[in-house]
Amino acid sequence: MMNAAKVMIVDDDPSLLRLLSMRLEAAGYEPVCASSGEQALAKLPVSRPQVVITDLRMGGMNGMALFGEIHERNPSMPVIMLTAHGSIPDAVAATSRGVFGFLTKPFDSKQLLDMVKQAASFGGEQSSEAPQDEWCREIVTRSSAMDELLSQAHLIARSDVSVFIHGESGTGKELLARAIHRASPRADKPFIAVNCSAIPEQLLESELFGHRKGAFTGATHDHKGLFQAAHGGTLFLDEIGDMPPAFQSKLLRVLQEHQVRPVGSVESIPIDVRMISATHRDLEQATQEGEFREDLYYRLNVVALEMPALAERREDIPLLANHFLHKLRGKEAKKAKSFSPEAVALLVQAAWPGNVRQLYNVVEQAVVLTTSAVIPAQLVQRALRSKGNEILPFAEARQRFERDYLTKLLRTTNGNVTQAARLAQRNRTEFYKLLNKHHLAPALFKE
Structure with a gap:
């Protein structure tokens, strides 16, 4: 059975609004009505329709203005335009800007329903073959920003284009990558995740491309490599920005030629x-x-997705906290069942520089220390202040070490780059690149 796709109808004519609503409901859709463009924008984050049908000419915000606002928030949302003032220039203007369909009043009901069916499929209508709560089951959210991101992810998952995910550390970029893989035709093939910053530069080529027995000291047998291990499926390269420059050209060649040469x-x-x-x-x-x-x-960034920080989706914080609490209760065999209202308020108001990963650590510490069924605000406050048990991601820990190390060298040498580079056993060019990477100006360290 198909789950009912939500279709938003926007028209300032009450009778037409009722008529369209009845016809869509009879065809198995779930209509959401709005009598103006302004009301439609207010309802969009809550109702989250798969398709929008709007009149072109309305009092206040007209249909094209509404379309512009919708596509600024969700570029993949299909919008069907209706008008009693239909003309070729109107249709050309609408379709050239990305409107999904254009119908004139009086319209043919069958033609409208066919267009809605096509648009709902294009916009990510859910079916028993790929239910939304299955392909993205690991992503816990009620945020409209995340829903729009997942809608785009579900859409691009069907194609085979390269996807680039940008986001702060701890936001869940790998979870999104796994979700895209599960929603793709490659779902029954391997998903291989690689943290580029966690593999030493001298081993990166062997790990990704493989090697032959005897290729170097310690190569006692043939090794397939992760590209071959992911054949037919998806390869996720996390922290691609930390990939050594010397290896980048080799990766580019593999992506261009679709073949690897083991070491x-x-x-x-x-x-x-x-x-x-x-x-x-x-x-x-x-x-x-x-x-x-x-x-x-540009080879990697064919389609870009931006993972929002936890501070940008605060409505998800109570949901995520309770989700983690449920998982940790079984793991720690604790009796904690909920957070006190004051504890929830603290969680929602916190800054969360470490994003979802930090939230998990805070909940874990509170669960370990609690002796009651309700976790009090004091434990949450303590966990938020404590960083002693925080385990940083490898890339972040290395970046912090590099910055502290370079700062210490520049202080020791009073900002003398030649002397600092000699102590670090690096040439000046490479040392300057490291300084630029961490935005360190030697002049600031001169006496």
């Missing part, structure tokens, strides 16, 4: 892999500064 081999092996990459860094700026290849960036 120590003279033959290339064809691969069929869908690429999803992610980073917390600003890769556009990194390309301008010469730290990341521009051609590789």
Whole structure:
């Protein structure tokens, strides 16, 4: 059975609004009515329809203005335009701006329903084959921003284009990548996740492309490599922004030629892999500064998705906190069942620089320390202030170490870059790149 797709109808004519609502309901859709463009925008985040049908000429905000507002918030939302003042210029103007369909009044009901059916499918109508709560089951949310992101993700999952996910550390970029894989035709094939910053530079080529026995010291057997392991499925390269420049050209060649050459081999092996990459860094700026290849960036960034920070989706915080509490109760065999209202208020108001990962750590600490069924605000406050048990991601820990190390060197040498580079056993060019990466100006350290 098909789940009823929501269709929003926007018209300032009450009788037409009722008529359209009845016809859509009879056809198995769930209509959501709005008597103006302004009311439609207010209802959109709550109702989250798959399709919008709007009149072109209305008092106040007209249909094209409403379309512009909708597509600024959700570019993949199909909008069907109706008008009694239909003309070729109106239709051309509407369709050139991305309106899904254009019908003139009086319209043919069958033609309208056919267009709605097509639009609902295009906009991500849910079915028993790919129910939304199954493909993105790991992502807990009630946020309209996340719903729009998941709608876009579900849409692009059907294609085979490369996807680039940008977002702060701890926002759940790998969860989104896994969800895209599950919603794709490759769902029954492997999903391989790789943290590029966690693999030493000298081992990266061997890990990704594989190696032949005897290719180097310690290569006692053939190794397939992660590209071959992901053949037919999806390869997720996390923290792609930390990939060494020397390796970037090799990755670009693999993406262009769709084949890998294992270390120590003279033959290339064809691969069929869908690429999803992610980073917390600003890769556009990194390309301008010469730290990341521009051609590789555009090869990876065919479709870009922005993962919102937890502070931008505060309505999800109570939901996520209770979700983690439920998971940890079983793991820790604790009797904690809920948070006190004051504890929830603290969670919602916190800054969350570590995003969802930090929220999990706070809930975990509160569960471990609680002795009652209701977790009090004091334990949450203590967990929010405490950073002693926080385990940083490898990339973030390395970045923090590099910054502290470079700062110490510059202080020791009074900002003398030549001397600092010699102590670090790095050439000046490489040392300057490290300083630029961490926005450290040697002049600030001179006495």
